[in-house]
Amino acid sequence: MGTLWYGGTFYTMIEENDRIEAVYTENGKIISTGDLKSLKHTYQDRITEAIDLNGKTIYPGFVDSHLHIVGHGEKIVHLDLSKHTSAEYVLESIKERLETLSPGQWLIGEGWNENQWEVPRVIHRKELDEISDGHPILLTRICRHAIIANTNAINQANIKSDSPDPQGGKIARDSSGEMTGYFLDTAQDLVKVAIPVRTQADLKQLIDKSVDDLLQLGLVGGHSEDLAYYGENSFEKTWNAYHESIDGVKRKFRAHLLVHHEVIDDFERHHYSYGDGNAYINFGAMKIFSDGALGGRTAWLNEPYHDDPTNYGIPIHTEENLEALIKRARSLELPVAIHAIGDRAILTVAKLLARNPLKNGRRDRIIHAMVVNQDVIDALKKTNAVLDIQPTFVSSDFPWVLDRIGEERAERAYPWKTFLQENIPCAAGSDAPIEEVNPLLGIQAFVQRRSTLDGKIYIEKQQLSTYEAISLYTKGSAYIIGEEKSRGEIKAGNLADFTVLDQDPFHVHPDQLDQIKAVMTIVDGDIMYQRTE
Incomplete structure (x- = not known):
């Protein structure tokens, strides 16, 4: 009836260094955890399979809180x-x-x-x-x-x-x-608009390729935003393609789908609500872009670009229209997920969220939150928003970002440690395909803040511990979607989703974190990926 998992080091992530010997699961749920002898005795009549993990390291399943699966x-x-x-x-x-x-x-x-x-x-x-x-x-x-x-x-x-x-x-x-x-x-x-429109079959094939790649990197799930980009009937055919691909039998993966505001009418017409779907695919917040990116100098800044003094970036919407979109989401009892990179964009979004609070306990998210000052920090603390942050942006943006915003502002940018110290909740993702999707690269970027361009470490005081970094891929990704009571920790009652690694991130040098490989990815108690030597 159930499976006993043993023979490795299980980090529960309930608190730092909390470890157990074994886990017993049934029907996709964790039934009990503890020492191997006790679990064998307690469930001896129910254990139908026992899997020896051969000294590997096991965590709650890693989830990428921000990527584009298609x-x-x-x-x-x-x-x-x-x-x-x-x-x-x-x-x-x-x-x-x-x-x-x-x-x-x-x-x-x-x-x-x-x-x-x-x-x-x-x-x-x-x-x-x-x-x-x-x-x-x-x-x-x-x-x-x-x-x-x-x-x-x-x-x-x-x-x-x-x-x-x-x-x-x-x-x-x-x-x-x-x-x-x-x-x-x-x-x-x-x-x-001139690109030939992808069919549902095309989208299904892309999701197949993407999810299979994510699984072999140790990811059990991801929060994605794909529903608005593929021509006429994009919402329906993309939603259907997800269900064809992640069928819950051959392929299991937890896909939490944000709904771009341009297809929110389709969402409403089908009488969908937040969380609708199934155990593997469900709807999340309404997605909105408030500004652009630093690379192209379109992130909306409070002060001009250091290397383009006449340019403050581009607000995607007027403040009035942005607030109207937030109110539209509220009318459907939806949280919002707002892309905001520049300090002026983040501050504008935070003020609008405080003015239009969500009253059903769901959580808004601000995506990226890269250029920050004290006014922004103070405003964020007055919202319910979780920050959806991408650690490898530090690796790929420095040192060129110093040209964009200058050294003084860069000292306050990408302030992951400050967010945690200020008790601003965060979750971690990659923004793939913009950045590499491997979560071990993200964990390494959190811990080191080392540029892949010049090899230097930038803003050392903002480095995270390995425990903090992994928490953002486990507990953080669960918290941002209100599932912290069922995911993100290895404990009785939670989903049986696990990431199994060939080395222990807590016991390798940070320089070696990117060398760690996923050897097994378990979703719903089933092995969805197993590395062959």
């Missing part, structure tokens, strides 16, 4: 530009990929980041035109707040030379007023 699948199948170190390398990769495409097929590249190139610059559309005028080409920046498109793609999208900038976006132009092919924030959508 987008991660797209990164797997699209041209990956995230490791490229020059514009020339990007262009050469495009040439090679074009040779594999059929005539007129779109080429989509993911993850270019000029800040890690030997000579930082933005590729011009004419450089893409020289490679191919027969294929539409679209290259998404690592932050997903900017794209580069060639002339073919721009023409297919019917964008004219005099097309105006949309609210919350910018069409980059050169000194003569000619489009460069660089589209920022909401202006990206002007091009993306």
Whole structure:
């Protein structure tokens, strides 16, 4: 009837260093924990399987609190530009990929980041035109707040030379007023409407690839926002594709889906509510973007950019419209999940949340919360919001972010330790495919704050302990969705979701955390991934 798990070190995460010898589970739930001898005796008539974990280390299942599951699948199948170190390398990769495409097929590249190139610059559309005028080409920046498109793609999208900038976006132009092919924030959508629409079968395949990859990295679940981006009937077909992929038999994974405000009418029309779905797929908060990103200088700042003194970034909505969206969510008894990176954006969001409190015990979330000052901290403490933070942004943003916001503001940025010291609740994610999804890389980034670009440690006082870091992937990810009483800790009554590692993160040097591998991922008491030597 049930399974006895033993032979490893189980960290319950109830408190630091709390360990047990064994766990007994039935029907996807933890029935009891404790020493092996006692559990064997107590449940001897009910144990149908005993699994020896051979000295491995076991935690409550790791959950990524912020990623894009379909987008991660797209990164797997699209041209990956995230490791490229020059514009020339990007262009050469495009040439090679074009040779594999059929005539007129779109080429989509993911993850270019000029800040890690030997000579930082933005590729011009004419450089893409020289490679191919027969294929539409679209290259998404690592932050997903900017794209580069060639002339073919721009023409297919019917964008004219005099097309105006949309609210919350910018069409980059050169000194003569000619489009460069660089589209920022909401202006990206002007091009993306021309991309052939993905079918439900396409989406199911991308979710399959993505979830299988997440499982082998030790993730039992993720909070994702995918429902609004795939053409007509995007909400329904994406929701259906999730259910086809994560069927609860062949594939088990806990997918908590945020609902973008642009498809909230679809959500309401189907009479859905927060938490509706099943044990593996359910609805979460209403997603809103309030600003852009630091890389493209579109995050909304209180003071101008250090390297662009006339630029304060871009608010995606007016304050009036942003409050109207929050009120729309409240009318459906929904929390909101608001992307806010710049200090002005975070402060605006915090004040609006305090003015429009949620009264049903559910929790809002502010996603990223990267540029912070004391006014922001004070305002956050007056809300119910949980901060949805991404540790590897420190690894990939420094040192170039010093150019964007200057050293003084950078000292107060990405202040993970301060948030915890101020008792502001947090959860941890990757923002994949923008960053690498491996949770061990995130834990290492929390603990070290070491740049992958120059190898230096930045703002050492904000480093977290290994226990704090892992807590944000376990207890934090459960708390942000109100499931702290059933997930995030190994204790009786909780879900039988476990992440099994080949080494103990508490007993390796921080430099070695990224070398730890998941050897088994258990969801609902079933092994969904097992590493073969």
